[in-house]
Amino acid sequence: MSKKLFLLDAMALIYRAYYALIRSPRITTKGKNTNAQFGFTNTLFDLINKEKPTHLAVCFDTHAPTERHIDFTDYKANRQEAPEDLLASIPDIQRIIRGFNIPCVELDGYEADDVIGTLAWQAADAGYEVYMVTPDKDYGQLLIHPNVFIYKPPYMGSKEEILDAQKVCEKWDIARVEQVVDILGLMGDAVDNIPGIPGVGEKTAAKLLKEFDNLENVLANADSIKGALGEKVRNGRESAIISKKLATIITNVPVQFHEEDYMLKAWNNQELIDSFTELEFKTLGKRILGDSFNAFQTAPAGVQTDLFGNAVEPKGTAKDEESLVAAGSGFNADKNINNxxxxxxxxxxxxxxxxxxxxxxxxxxxxxxxxxxxxxxxxxxxxxxxxxxxxxxxxxxxxxxxxxxxxxxxxxxxxxxxxxxxxxxxxxxxxxxxxxxxxxxxxxxxxxxxxxxxxxxxxxxxxxxxxxxxxxxxxxxxxxxxxxxxxxxxxxxxxxxxxxxxxxxxxxxxxxxxxxxxxxxxxxxxxEVERVFYEVENPLVKVLTAMEFEGVKVDTDFLKEYSKQLEIEAKQFEENVYTAAGVRFNLSSPRQLGEVLFDKLKLDPKAKKTKTGQYATGEDVLLKLAANNPIVDDILGYRELTKLKSTYVDALPEMINSKTGRVHTSYAQAVAVTGRLSSNNPNLQNIPIRTDRGREIRKAFIPRDSDHTLISADYSQIELRVIAAISGDPNMCEAFKQGRDIHTATAAKVYGIADEEVTKEQRYKAKSVNFGIIYGQGAFGLADNLGISRTEAKEIIDNYKKEFSGITRYMDDMINFAKEHGYVQTLMGRKRWLRDINSSNFTVRGFAERNAINSPIQGTAADMVKMAMIRIQAVMEKEKLRSRMILQVHDELVFDAHKDELDMLKPLILENMQQALLLPNEVPVVAELGSGFNWLEAH
CATH class of the missing domain: 3.30.420.10 (Ribonuclease H-like superfamily/Ribonuclease H)
Incomplete structure (x- = not known):
């Protein structure tokens, strides 16, 4: 078996692991964020398990300055502060590495990539296959040695990728891997604050190297380079020289590869047990250490505990039971049924x-x-x-x-x-x-x-x-x-x-x-969450139980026919694509699709590639190309129809309960942090309603028999009403009080015109701002969303903030409140804890700030619909109605209504939805209601 050495770039992998889970962080029962520890451990174990290295080491940076910092004081100066949780993860990760009996290598005065580069070449000279485990592009320069490779581990659903010299050259569009440092010297590296030559990007740098081979030759021939580019090269000479030096990985670091030090050895199981127990890696711990691992097994030595596992005073002292139980004992669980x-x-x-x-x-x-x-x-x-x-x-x-x-x-x-x-x-x-x-x-x-x-x-x-x-x-x-x-x-x-x-x-x-x-x-x-517990969540349990028990009838004959129709239409879209492309291929393969669109048809010379090296072909990418390329509409049509068919049309009949002949969705009450309900089997929240074909699926949901009809009741623009009420913005509150269309009213204010003068396009832009601004959308995002210039987008936002200053004040107030108290809350007192709101890392802090703004809005809307459900169910049971509430989707409630009860039921539903949670500043809550033989007709 060949000897394989894997060298891990610790900090690159730690950052990567931390940010991969930033939207759904792993928090222990003691409040510790374990994103980085969990992700890094997964990567390390999978690598050991799958790649079977014979030798392995993990290389870290140190806090000591390097020669690069001395040469260029601004080196890495623009990097934001590392998130506090990420920094706190490093000792845990080093402890886990020790548990695997793997050496951690670091040396003051040098970065991890210098240490890796030196060890890689030494080991490669000794006959090893060396894999540098990192997502960092700079490492390509080290592939001069034929036995050295870059190993990019799987990430966010992508597969691992192994790069050799040829692949690196293809990626950079260069002839030799030695030119990696030349291209970095020319274009710079924003991540490390390496300046390069201002105004020279990757493609220009590659073009210059094709002509002049290396950076020194580019500079030597600067006078022969015509136009503005020549001027940039001449003016950027010193910057380019220092940039190349900064980008060059040092390969003569005073470290020595002794193979016996890097050989994989038996693990220190107790160290891993202690680490995984503290970090609460219950499932991951079993995967690594086997079923005998028990994440609750370590307890503080010598501590006497009561029945509840809590520390107790020695005999002769006492504590009341409530304070004992309330205190908790942390994650260490040494009590069980046997002791x-x-x-x-x-x-x-x-x-x-x-x-x-x-x-x-x-x-x-x-x-x-x-x-x-x-x-x-x-x-x-x-x-x-x-x-x-x-x-x-x-x-x-x-x-x-x-x-x-x-x-x-x-x-x-x-x-x-x-x-x-x-x-x-x-x-x-x-x-x-x-x-x-x-x-x-x-x-x-x-x-x-x-x-x-x-x-x-x-x-x-x-x-x-x-x-x-x-x-x-x-x-x-x-x-x-x-x-x-x-x-x-x-x-x-x-x-x-x-x-x-x-x-x-x-x-x-x-x-x-x-x-x-x-x-x-x-x-x-x-x-202080008693109110939301006793008035919202607890009483909702019986309501959801009744809804899940009832279920909803599904028209299987309609679904069978619709499935055939979708298959025919999807096939037509598929054939249209092949005709336009001039070649048949697997349309469901993103890789093959990307090659056809961007290599063969040249639809976008600036097409971006994913981390796996294939072209990005997501919906967002395709929509931007759709205007000038009819083939894109056919691709999107094919995708929509095949997804509808497989996810809903063909799947719904399989979910019918054999005892009832109905579909019984399951509502998850304790998942969404905002308080929203979610559902599965089927997931009602994801049934598409923005396209005609998607809405058609609602026709499949029908009343139980001919004596019933469906009623759909929906809150009107509830989140905007909530933000108007909470912020107290006079213009927005007044628009709702007057019953005006809020998006038209917004457009009228933003553009300084009367409601009747607002165009359809202006209303659409105002609607985008209304919904986008509370989720942190800025001029760049609005411009991208609406397909307008950033200048126009900025002007729209500036006018919005001027005319609706109360909204801006609300946003600032929520952020400041969260910074002071560590949480924000809904009108009912539902809290969202924001532990990163004061982080020095602006990416992490920005995420918390956006949550501070939108959580009270989303949460209050969620509380309102839940309270409406509780009120309506109570009245229906009191009146012993035969009608049933059967579905809840976002801000909508659906009822299987007995026709004899319609006159009573309709006002009952509207009144209780509109009175469930009154909003401040007299902002009215409005619900709208429809009925029909199926859900689409009712909606």
Whole structure:
């Protein structure tokens, strides 16, 4: 086997890993951002696993100045400060590297690329294949040695890429890799603040090198270069010389490649266990260390803990239970069922069940959990139920496989379920309520969902019971895999597990969830999120349960015919593309499409390539080409139709429930940080409505029978009404009060004309500003979006800010509030925590600032529609209506309405939507309503 050395450019990979997850950061239960640690570890492990290096090292920069800084004081001076979370990740990453028994190499006075370059050439001379793992383009100059390569690891869905000298030359359009430093000397490098020759870009630099071979010859022949370019070269002589020196990687650093130091060795498993436990790499830890790894296994030595895993005082002192539980113990979970006192009872006779019900019905709160045969509540069967009302004590009632026998068991428990005075505690209670509904049972009392309590306390991050238990109780529950194997509840069979084992597992779930309630409850008060929990999230659980249970009827005959139609139309688009291209190819292959569009048809001489080296052919790229190239419309048409067909038209019939003949979407209540609901199977939020073909899919959603019709009720421009109300901007508030079209009113103000003079184009531009400015869109983004000049875009934005100064003031106020308090909030008190709002890194800080501006708007709109759902459902149940609320999509509610109830139902819906959450500054909330035989017709 050949000897392969991999040299990793640590900081380049750390930056890359950090920013890859910036929009959905990984935050531990202690509030630590682990984007960089997680991404770097994944890259390192995948590289070891897949590429099988024999030798490996990770090279770091140091804080000491280098010769480049001495030669050019502005070297890397324009780089923004590294994000604080990224800097904090470096010790963790170095610890992980040590755990893998891999050397970290660094040397004061030199950068990592100098160290890598030196080691690479030494190892290559010794007969090694050397792979420099980095996304940095400068490394191409080192490929002079035939045994040295650049290895770009997979990133954001792209595959890994290995570059040799030929590929580097093709990328730069140069003849020899030695010219990489010449091209950098000419064009500079903005990332490292290497100036180059002002006004000389990559293509011009490559052209000069084709003629003069190297930078020195370019400068020597500057007088023969005509026109403005010659002037630039002559004026930039000194800048070019220093730039080439700055870009040249040093290959005689005083480091030595001793192969025994870089050989891969056995890992230091304890170091990795400690690191992964602290960083909460539960799944990644198992992937690397095997199933024996337990992310909860390390506990502080010598600390005495109580039932909840919290530190306790020595005998003779005391703390009240609430403060103990509220304090939490962090992620280290050394408590489990085997070393913690508990009393879990199996109730397997009618007498035992009756005795339990008689006692439990006297309680004010009872924790409840179901065990089932699967994760889809609409398809699964009950295996058993667990209950707890005292910490460390719980009860399990098994349910027979025979449905009639299970119904008999449930009748014994029904008096408890029907008790209105009991508050039912659970983790993701919607699932348990839905299971009961399939057995004609419900919980009559109030609910307290620990998953939702954690959601309003900490909207970001994960909230599985295992994680919450570890964080707040220092306790590791039994894992389902321990009962039914690796594949878990979805594919395993709980009925095959001995009842004694299920008793421990199920009773523990109820017990731990009860304890979680005690731990989380004080945080609702301390973080001032009680109102949104009790008035919005908790009561919504029963509403969503009812909606998911009802489902919606789907017209399969329509879908079958529409699928055929889409296939015919897509085929026509495909043939049009082949005719225009003059060649047949795989239209679904982005690589082949890019080659046809940009190599063969030359549609864009400045076409950009992705990190994998292929042309970018995304929708945004194609739309810019569409005006002058008819082939692009056919490509976009083909893509739209094939996606509609596969994602919705052909998929929806497969989702029909065999028991009901209806589609039952599942709503996720605790995912979106803004408070919005999301859905899956099917994902209703993504059903396209902007194109005629996409809207057509809504025809497939129909009433249950001829006695019903569909009603669609939609909030009108709710987010703009919310920002007007919160900001108090007089012009925008007045426009809404007068019932004017807000985009026309905005255009009239921006252009200084009357409403009736506003053109369609001006209204469209105003609409783009209305929606764009609160999401941080500037002149560049607006110009790109509207296809106008940056000058015109800037003028529109400047006029907007002048006429709607209250909006600008709101944006500034929200950012300042967040900087002072660390969060922003909706009108209902839903909080969005912004831990990066004071970051010195402007990219990270800017992302937090945009969230500070738009989260109160999106969140308030989300709260409003949820409160409307709660109000409408309550009235429908009180009036015992036969109509049902069946769908929620963005700001829209859909009802399967009985025709006899339409006269009552329509005003009921409108009134409750418009009164659900009154806005300040007397800004009216308006909802619009339609009805029809299908969803499209109703909308």
């Amino acid at each position: 913690t006192p508990h009393a879990y009872h199996l109730l397997d006779t009618a007498e035992k069940i009756q005795a339990f019900v008689n006692k439990a019905i006297e309680q004010t709160e009872v924790c409840f959990d179901t065990e089932t045969t699967g994760l889809d509540a609409n398809e699964a069967e009950l295996v058993g139920m667990s209950f707890s009302y005292t910490p460390a004590e719980a009860y399990y009632i098994p349910c027979p496989a025979n449905r009639e026998e299970t119904l008999a068991v449930l009748q014994l428990v029904k008096p408890l379920f029907d008790a209105p005075s009991i508050t039912w505690i659970g983790q993701n209670l919607k699932f348990d309520l839905l299971m009961l509904k399939w057995y004609n049972m419900e919980l009559k009392g109030n609910l307290y969902d620990t998953m939702l309590a954690h959601y309003v306390v900490e909207p970001e991050g994960r909230r599985s019971m295992d994680l919450l238990s570890a964080q707040y109780l220092g306790y590791e529950p039994v894992h389902i895999e321990e009962l039914i194997g690796k594949k878990g509840k979805q594919q395993g069979n709980m009925r095959d597990v001995p009842v004694e084992k299920i008793t421990d597992y199920a009773a523990e779930d109820a017990d731990i969830t009860l304890q979680l309630k005690h731990a989380l409850h004080p945080q609702l008060k301390s973080k």
